Amino acid sequence: MILWMNEGAERDAIFVHNALKKGKTKVNKLHVSLELACVSSPNHQMAVRQIYCTLFQCSLEEDITSNISTPFQKLLVGLVSSYRHDRGLVDLNLAKSEAAKLHEAIEMKQLDTDNVVWILSTRNLFQLRATFGCYKKSYKVAIDQAISSSGNGDLDSVLQAVILCIESPEKHFAEVMVE
Numbered sequence: 001m002i003l004w005m006n007e008g009a010e011r012d013a014i015f016v017h018n019a020l021k022k023g024k025t026k027v028n029k030l031h032v033s034l035e036l037a038c039v040s041s042p043n044h045q046m047a048v049r050q051i052y053c054t055l056f057q058c059s060l061e062e063d064i065t066s067n068i069s070t071p072f073q074k075l076l077v078g079l080v081s082s083y084r085h086d087r088g089l090v091d092l093n094l095a096k097s098e099a100a101k102l103h104e105a106i107e108m109k110q111l112d113t114d115n116v117v118w119i120l121s122t123r124n125l126f127q128l129r130a131t132f133g134c135y136k137k138s139y140k141v142a143i144d145q146a147i148s149s150s151g152n153g154d155l156d157s158v159l160q161a162v163i164l165c166i167e168s169p170e171k172h173f174a175e176v177m178v179e
Contacts, residue, residue: 009047010055012036016048017056020067030072030158033064037079038125038165042086049080071112071155078121079162090130098123099134099143106146111155120162128166 012032019032036048052060064076101115110116119131135143144160144167164171 009044010051012040012044012048013052013055013060016060017052017063020063030068030076031161033076033080034158034161034165035169037076037082037121038162039169042083045080046083072158074112074114074117075120075155075158075162078117082121084122084124086124088126089124090126092130092134095127095130095134096138098131099138102131102135102143103139103146106143106150109150111147111150111159116159120159120166125166132163132167 015032016036019030036045040048049060052063056063060080061077064080065073068076098119102119105111105113105116120128123131132143135146139146144163147156147159147163150156
């Protein structure tokens with residue numbers, strides 16, 4: 001029975017592929033891709049992308065752009081294609097600056113701007129957690145709650161899932177299990 005099981009990266013590539021093929025409007029099907037991008041180690045994520053190409057004769061990014069609706073494409077492609085180092089280095093000045101940029105995007109209800117995608121897709125998890133902490137300290141509200149109140153529908157729920165995956169993967173998985 002164990003011989004029939006796929007290795008971790010191959011299993012994840014198949015899960016992501018199946019989720020992407022479910023259709024353009026199924027936001028709840030994006031969780032598998034988000035989990036890969038936000039919870040996996042950089043090396044695991046690279047292995048999944050390589051195996052994905054081998055198994056499905058196209059890149060993960062190509063499948064995202066052809067199977068996911070436009071508002072989510074830029075964010076998901078950014079998240080799955082970046083290689084974030086997993087060292088615990090944090091620059092508090094950068095965290096404060098990026099918290100301000102995120103706040104501006106939330107206030108202007110422009111959650112799909114390049115600044116938001118850039119911050120979420122290029123910074124390591126420790127830096128992002130510091131940025132989210134600075135956001136809460138500066139604006140007296142957690143970033144996921146601020147996004148929720150901005151009222152952008154599906155995009156805000158995807159961003160909230162990204163933030164929860166980054167801040168507390170165990171809480172994200174608990175919520176997914178309940179659903």
